Amino acid sequence: MADVRSIALGDNTVHLVRRGGARLLVDTGPDYAGAWEALGEGLDCDLPDVVVATHGHHDHAGLGRRWQEAGVPVWVGKADGPLTARPLLQSPAEEAAMLAWAEGTGAPAETMAHVRARIAARRESARRAAESAEYPEDGGRWPTGLRYPPFEADRLVDGDGEAAGVEVVAAPGHTPGNLVLAVREEGWLFSGDQLLPNVDPLPAIQFVAEGEGLRRVPSLAHFAASLERLADGGFTRCFPGHGEPFDGAGEAIAGALGRIERRCERVRGSLHEAGPASVYDLCARLYPRATERRFWQTASSVQGQLDLLASRGEAREAGGVWEAC
Numbered sequence: 378m379a380d381v382r383s384i385a386l387g388d389n390t391v392h393l394v395r396r397g398g399a400r401l402l403v404d405t406g407p408d409y410a411g412a413w414e415a416l417g418e419g420l421d422c423d424l425p426d427v428v429v430a431t432h433g434h435h436d437h438a439g440l441g442r443r444w445q446e447a448g449v450p451v452w453v454g455k456a457d458g459p460l461t462a463r464p465l466l467q468s469p470a471e472e473a474a475m476l477a478w479a480e481g482t483g484a485p486a487e488t489m490a491h492v493r494a495r496i497a498a499r500r501e502s503a504r505r506a507a508e509s510a511e512y513p514e515d516g517g518r519w520p521t522g523l524r525y526p527p528f529e530a531d532r533l534v535d536g537d538g539e540a541a542g543v544e545v546v547a548a549p550g551h552t553p554g555n556l557v558l559a560v561r562e563e564g565w566l567f568s569g570d571q572l573l574p575n576v577d578p579l580p581a582i583q584f585v586a587e588g589e590g591l592r593r594v595p596s597l598a599h600f601a602a603s604l605e606r607l608a609d610g611g612f613t614r615c616f617p618g619h620g621e622p623f624d625g626a627g628e629a630i631a632g633a634l635g636r637i638e639r640r641c642e643r644v645r646g647s648l649h650e651a652g653p654a655s656v657y658d659l660c661a662r663l664y665p666r667a668t669e670r671r672f673w674q675t676a677s678s679v680q681g682q683l684d685l686l687a688s689r690g691e692a693r694e695a696g697g698v699w700e701a702c
Contacts, residue, residue: 431569433460454554550600580681597681
């Protein structure tokens with residue numbers, strides 16, 4: 378018999394799963410001022426045997442080093458090892474790959490100027506989060522801003538596995554090494570950011586090492602494939618990385634897949650009706666105001682939908698121009 382204790386930490390929720398005498402914590406918790414102390418109170422001295430971070434983002438793996446200093450091993454998906462081990466965008470190659478993608482969308486010069494400024498700001502923010510002993514002042518979703526001291530995971534999970542009697546399932550897409558966890562006899566899914574109540578994470582522009590270079594990951598295509606795999610799992614209750622646990626996990630998975638499909642249909646319809654277009658032109662056609670105000674988020678979303686259509690043989694790209702198949 379398994380049981381779960383869910384602990385809210387600002388905008389995040391971590392879950393202590395006890396099964397067969399073993400204790401596993403899903404996600405490390407975010408590192409804001411007071412988070413470690415709040416987590417200790419929530420656990421009531423019931424320390425886990427292992428912590429599994431569902432993915433390497435700062436709000437899900439930020440306390441990884443603290444857990445290791447407390448003698449608790451931290452596991453991370455293999456492809457997310459670089460996300461925990463070093464801050465984002467500190468490598469010239471990574472920055473160059475991001476800029477090359479943005480330029481490849483066909484974005485005009487004034488938009489590219491904003492992109493360069495955004496990447497520079499993200500790079501500096503990631504550096505401060507990794508190196509500063511102080512917490513940033515602007516909290517927003519948490520009581521303070523977040524730190525993210527880098528750490529090397531105690532184990533890099535490659536594919537599916539098991540930790541402390543809980544099933545660990547590879548679910549790439551949200552990040553390259555994204556994981557979810559499951560206790561199937563209870564119908565429980567610990568989803569991280571893979572499944573949230575009525576919220577779909579934007580597809581990210583992300584890269585993995587390939588040979589001596591970097592390869593862009595088709596995030597949404599992988600994310601949708603992971604959801605489809607989970608749809609066959611018979612899950613009835615979801616413990617997400619944000620918000621309260623909820624019932625109807627299977628219906629929530631179906632709803633997320635349906636929303637993805639509707640967005641893809643809109644992109645496919647534009648290619649059929651208005652003809653071939655660059656990513657930027659598609660953004661301007663479909664979301665003109667959002668493209669002007671939030672180009673990166675809008676273009677990331679449209680790129681994800683194009684990647685998913687391409688994986689199905691329903692769209693193709695040549696020379697920066699996309700067309701329907």
